[in-house]
Amino acid sequence: MNEEYTISVFSENHVGVLHRITTIFTRRGINIESITVSESEIHGIHRFNIVVSSTEVLMEKVVKQIEKQIEVLRAFFYPLDKIIYQEIALYKLPVEAVQNGTSIEHIIRNNHARILTVEKDFLVVEKTGHKQETQALFDELKPYGVLEFVRSGRVALSKSPQRFKDYLDAPELGKRNTDEEVRELAENN
Amino acid sequence: MEIVAEKKPKNDERKAVRVSGAEALILSLEHEGVTTIFGYPGGAIMPVYDALFDHQENIHHILMRHEQGAVHAAQGFARASGRVGVVFATSGPGATNLITGIADAMIDSTPVVCITGNVFSPLLGTDAFQETDVVGISMPVTKWNHQVTSAEEIPDAIAKAFYIAKSGRPGPVLVDITKDAQVNEFDFSYKTCEGIRSYHPVPALDNDKLKEAADLINKAKRPFVLFGQGIILSHAENELKAFIEKTGIPAAWTLLGLSALPTNHPLNVGMLGMHGNYGPNFLSNESDVVIAVGMRFDDRVTGKVSEYLNNSKVIHMDIDPSEINKIIHADVPVLGDAKESLSALTALVNENSHEEWIQRFRDCDKKEHEKVIKNELFPTAGVLTMGEVIRIMSENAKSDAIIVTDVGQHQMVTSRYSKFVKSKSSITSGGLGTMGFCLPAAIGARFGAPERQVIGVIGDGGFQMTIQELGTIFQTDIELKILILNNHYLGMVRQWQQLFFDKRYSATEMVNPDFQTIARGYGIESKKIEKREDLESGIKEFLNFKGSYLLEVVVGKENNVFPMVPAGCSVAEIRLE
Numbered sequence: 001m002n003e004e005y006t007i008s009v010f011s012e013n014h015v016g017v018l019h020r021i022t023t024i025f026t027r028r029g030i031n032i033e034s035i036t037v038s039e040s041e042i043h044g045i046h047r048f049n050i051v052v053s054s055t056e057v058l059m060e061k062v063v064k065q066i067e068k069q070i071e072v073l074r075a076f077f078y079p080l081d082k083i084i085y086q087e088i089a090l091y092k093l094p095v096e097a098v099q100n101g102t103s104i105e106h107i108i109r110n111n112h113a114r115i116l117t118v119e120k121d122f123l124v125v126e127k128t129g130h131k132q133e134t135q136a137l138f139d140e141l142k143p144y145g146v147l148e149f150v151r152s153g154r155v156a157l158s159k160s161p162q163r164f165k166d167y168l169d170a171p172e173l174g175k176r177n178t179d180e181e182v183r184e185l186a187e188n189n
Numbered sequence: 190m191e192i193v194a195e196k197k198p199k200n201d202e203r204k205a206v207r208v209s210g211a212e213a214l215i216l217s218l219e220h221e222g223v224t225t226i227f228g229y230p231g232g233a234i235m236p237v238y239d240a241l242f243d244h245q246e247n248i249h250h251i252l253m254r255h256e257q258g259a260v261h262a263a264q265g266f267a268r269a270s271g272r273v274g275v276v277f278a279t280s281g282p283g284a285t286n287l288i289t290g291i292a293d294a295m296i297d298s299t300p301v302v303c304i305t306g307n308v309f310s311p312l313l314g315t316d317a318f319q320e321t322d323v324v325g326i327s328m329p330v331t332k333w334n335h336q337v338t339s340a341e342e343i344p345d346a347i348a349k350a351f352y353i354a355k356s357g358r359p360g361p362v363l364v365d366i367t368k369d370a371q372v373n374e375f376d377f378s379y380k381t382c383e384g385i386r387s388y389h390p391v392p393a394l395d396n397d398k399l400k401e402a403a404d405l406i407n408k409a410k411r412p413f414v415l416f417g418q419g420i421i422l423s424h425a426e427n428e429l430k431a432f433i434e435k436t437g438i439p440a441a442w443t444l445l446g447l448s449a450l451p452t453n454h455p456l457n458v459g460m461l462g463m464h465g466n467y468g469p470n471f472l473s474n475e476s477d478v479v480i481a482v483g484m485r486f487d488d489r490v491t492g493k494v495s496e497y498l499n500n501s502k503v504i505h506m507d508i509d510p511s512e513i514n515k516i517i518h519a520d521v522p523v524l525g526d527a528k529e530s531l532s533a534l535t536a537l538v539n540e541n542s543h544e545e546w547i548q549r550f551r552d553c554d555k556k557e558h559e560k561v562i563k564n565e566l567f568p569t570a571g572v573l574t575m576g577e578v579i580r581i582m583s584e585n586a587k588s589d590a591i592i593v594t595d596v597g598q599h600q601m602v603t604s605r606y607s608k609f610v611k612s613k614s615s616i617t618s619g620g621l622g623t624m625g626f627c628l629p630a631a632i633g634a635r636f637g638a639p640e641r642q643v644i645g646v647i648g649d650g651g652f653q654m655t656i657q658e659l660g661t662i663f664q665t666d667i668e669l670k671i672l673i674l675n676n677h678y679l680g681m682v683r684q685w686q687q688l689f690f691d692k693r694y695s696a697t698e699m700v701n702p703d704f705q706t707i708a709r710g711y712g713i714e715s716k717k718i719e720k721r722e723d724l725e726s727g728i729k730e731f732l733n734f735k736g737s738y739l740l741e742v743v744v745g746k747e748n749n750v751f752p753m754v755p756a757g758c759s760v761a762e763i764r765l766e
Contacts, residue, residue: 015336016325016328016334060514061511067510068509068511
């Protein structure tokens, strides 16, 4: 049975690494649900968050293929209950939506969203949360005429007490060796 | 692993000199001990060829007739010599022509460094003449690739390229250099690459795993060693021999593991895989412990995976962690370099012998001999068989000859029936199964091991895929023996059509030209043999001739290669007829 997995990849910030990583999924016919990349806590090392629907067995193989790439320092995969994660969504609404009564204000309050800007013709609302939460707000705002909507890919942190830098500093923790270690990591994380 | 370089790299650091990027590239290659390059010039790499002109005393450039041939030649060079093969090609079509060879080198773990020229960097992405995204195109089939857009980056990129290509599990890398990077000048100095923080080529040995493996081996009743090219790549031939001799375990080889263990070694029980020997296939599932070393359980080896090694504990020894549990679950994974792992394991195992178990292989051999080998190698009437040609060729070739094969029936027959005493003696396209590999790879092998006899065995189909490389033989005046087994068919496809497609021979019959006339045009001696009584003398003449020689032997049109594990069947269902 397919389950949702989040893959964290730590790589050098070089041209082409993204392509190398995504072809690993393409070649195996795995669709990427969401992907985000940005610099990690260590300068020069970038962190990818990739969300896919797959099986644990396939994830083990895919993660090993990702780690095999020369510029990848480490890669991990986590089921949903092993991570803290968040997404961000922005909603552009016509300014008339707030001019008729207070319902928009209630919606924003109840959803813990916030207004980022109000321009002459439109306003932009921001909401962070899980996909179902940002989607729920979208559904509530829809009747007011959402002009534009955007949702980011997932950012996720593992529940592991280990810091990534520890892996980097300890050569014996280099790229993982066996599947037992993979499982141990997954269990500890 | 260490790749032995003929020329030691020069001192790492030296006084900076002001040179162009192209000159810096050639100097960098000299620092890496490069003496031979296979290539083809063109607009975007002209500054590099211009710089090469002043270094002809140190670097021998072989002008191939097609860029695909250049990569295959570099592969043949690498496989024969244990060194890194180097390729030059221009941008656009020059670069895209490399892809088949690079993909072949990737799947067969061959260390090759490809250098391509590209257009001036401001023209990248503008659809300029002969501009193509070679870095993007080659990414899925290279171990690493990189585009250089400034001259200063060249030494580091080359140092990294060589380090990556030859270390750990070897593979092809590509460095694309824009024309402005080739012409701009900078202060050159060179430092070989000694490590990359994100890359751990050789995993550390795990003593606990080795002990677990040794325990399994010491208790095993029917242990079986499967070895692949990893033995050759890590120079572990002696360690493999020591291991099997101490434990008395029978050993079988994958197509690329061929020649790592002498054919006549009493514990060498033959070839694995679809057209391998009967015993190693049939008895795989009766083994209780399998020790797989430097091999990757290709589907041609495993047959139907769900019915493979179900009663065996598997010890998988490999340098590449991604191979562990990729196809077959490893009960005991042993990561590391095969040479180190095998010698450590040999120290932990008991001396043993498995005579009864080995007798089972001998019984299978007898059956295979009766049903297949006898008729294939010693026919007395009827059409010539590929087997008898290869038997006579192997009997008369020098004992350390390098046999290069193409892909198809002749490849399987040659691998099955050639006798080898020395490692790095069989060069073939395994994983990718690239027709057209043989001729250029044999040329490369000739340069990689100039002291050894090189014989290319090719089918009539594969020969015509890279036939243009006869021009390279002509121009370089090398001595190469080319044996064409001509059955006027794309034989392996025809065999499948006969067995599985009701003899519907769709697009497999070949109407061939006169190969002697073609050879003559290239100044290559040639003869055609059609009768059994001419075969032995013809082969002797072919092998003893001073200079290149193309021998065409017309063999049975509808002969088949057996044994055979039909696709999708278990190895135990191997067919002898």
